[in-house]
Amino acid sequence: xxxxxxxxxxxxxxxxxxxxxxxxxxxxxxxxxxxxxxxxxxxxxxxxxxxxxxxxxxxxxxxxxxxxxxxxxxxxxxxxxxxxxxxxxxxxxxxxxxxxxxxxxxxxxxxx
Amino acid sequence: xxxxxxxxxxxxxxxxxxxxxxxxxxxxxxxxxxxxxxxxxxxxxxxxxxxxxxxxxxxxxxxxxxxxxxxxxxxxxxxxxxxxxxxxxxxxxxxxxxxxxxxxxxxxxxxxxxxx
Numbered sequence: 638x639x640x641x642x643x644x645x646x647x648x649x650x651x652x653x654x655x656x657x658x659x660x661x662x663x664x665x666x667x668x669x670x671x672x673x674x675x676x677x678x679x680x681x682x683x684x685x686x687x688x689x690x691x692x693x694x695x696x697x698x699x700x701x702x703x704x705x706x707x708x709x710x711x712x713x714x715x716x717x718x719x720x721x722x723x724x725x726x727x728x729x730x731x732x733x734x735x736x737x738x739x740x741x742x743x744x745x746x747x748x749x
Numbered sequence: 750x751x752x753x754x755x756x757x758x759x760x761x762x763x764x765x766x767x768x769x770x771x772x773x774x775x776x777x778x779x780x781x782x783x784x785x786x787x788x789x790x791x792x793x794x795x796x797x798x799x800x801x802x803x804x805x806x807x808x809x810x811x812x813x814x815x816x817x818x819x820x821x822x823x824x825x826x827x828x829x830x831x832x833x834x835x836x837x838x839x840x841x842x843x844x845x846x847x848x849x850x851x852x853x854x855x856x857x858x859x860x861x862x863x864x865x
């Protein structure tokens with residue numbers, strides 16, 4: 638357990654509404670990540686952060702934005718949710734000594 | 750460019766028999782490699798990692814993997830499967846050069862079924 642929580646754990650929303658997912662860590666890690674998991678695709682990186690206010694895009698960033706105003710919180714926002722964004726979203730932090738990452742429990746998002 | 754290929758999308762074994770999950774990688778740099786496991790409706794757990802030390806890496810729950818540079822492979826093995834090993838397994842490579850930020854690239858996963 639790397640002290641990572643995600644909220645909410647489950648959410649159902651309608652197409653066109655904004656959605657914000659929160660990732661919270663308690664161990665002061667510098668790097669944080671957001672992934673989405675879809676059947677047959679493994680995990681794909683959406684955005685990542687390498688410090689407060691320092692973020693960058695990943696492989697599938699279109700339609701998503703992120704913010705990190707505090708070390709412990711990394712927010713993922715869907716400005717206008719679409720059905721293609723129905724997925725399971727995972728947050729992760731990177732270990733201090735090497736590149737392994739530790740994952741949160743996930744958020745299951747359904748866009749109807 | 751870095752990439753990782755898991756050669757089987759689904760593997761089925763009987764309890765007590767060996768497990769082999771195959772992974773090949775492509776990397777222009779010395780890679781760091783990982784195996785993660787995901788049980789149904791759970792998050793991902795790190796099983797083991799290779800970071801340029803010993804080529805035979807031991808992980809949790811009796812799993813191990815061998816880094817073979819000549820074959821660009823990092824196959825995951827276990828001598829004797831247990832029912833609790835039924836899960837999805839992901840082979841992962843990292844971009845391992847300055848400026849890469851160490852981002853991970855995931856394979857598409859292998860679902861392991863264990864029959865009684």
